Amino acid sequence: MAVLRWRGLEFTRLQIAAHLGAWLPLLVLVYDYRADNLTVNPIQDITFRTGKPALVLLILSLACSPLNSLFGFRQAIKLRRPLGVYAFLYALLHFLTFIGLDYGFNPKLLYDAIFEKRYALVGFAAFLILLPLALTSTKGWQRRLGKAWKRLHCLVYVAALLVIVHYVWLVKSDIREPLAYGAGVAALLLLRVTPIKQRVHWALLALTWRGARRPPARAERPGLASARAPGNRPE
DSSP: OOEEEETTEEEEHHHHHHHHHHHHHHHHHHHHHHTTOSOSSHHHHHHHHHHHHHHHHHHHHHHHHHHHHHHOOGGGHHHHHHHHHHHHHHHHHHHHIIIIIITTTOHHHHHHHHHHOHHHHHHHHHHHHHHHHHHTOSHHHHHHHTHHHHHHHTTHHHHHHHHHHHHHHHHOSOOHHHHHHHHHHHHHHHTTSHHHHHHHHHHHHHHHHHHHHSOOOOOOOTTHHHHHSGGGSOO
16 A cells, blocks of 8 residues: 655555544534534534544444454554544543533533433443543553553443443434444444454355355357357358
8 A cells, every 4th residue: 555754754545534534524513613504503513523423433443453353454453543542532522512512511510411311421431431541542551551451442342332322312212323333333342252253254264265266257259259140150
């Protein structure tokens, strides 16, 4: 894959596309805010437009490891950390919108909202899990924590499941979209189970082997088709 260099840093085109794609929802939100192009309920609009990118980016970061281990797509590993950090960035904006714009940083109102509304409680729990994961996402913290770093970052699946529950309880009526995201998280979680991961791996190898053994279609020699046509048969 082509590599672009800038001031001693190297980026693949996939990395550049991932960074630009991660910033796009925020840039569009800022543009719509400045253009007064939000909905009649701007706080609710901002809340939704920061929460959904957080969920999408979180799921994409979880998909990076299976893409590498099952499909050999090594470039995905380089995207795992930045996608996770971007997911936390949107989660932080989502949380600040809730406590700042919606409740004005009022401790009493926030306490009542978090502990009386179940969707707010599980959302707050998910944010508390994502916070230490974002703070310890650097290679320096990975070296300091050693094996404990991997165990800590496995909690990202707990956070993802809590976010799905938060989304389901928030929309209340039409839950098809959050359930679709939940199915994606569940599938990625199952791929971490060794027996399932091995079965999927061998199934993919079998499909690849069958495709490699399939004989290529025989090409007809020039003029053969015309010679077989009824009007071209010799008398």
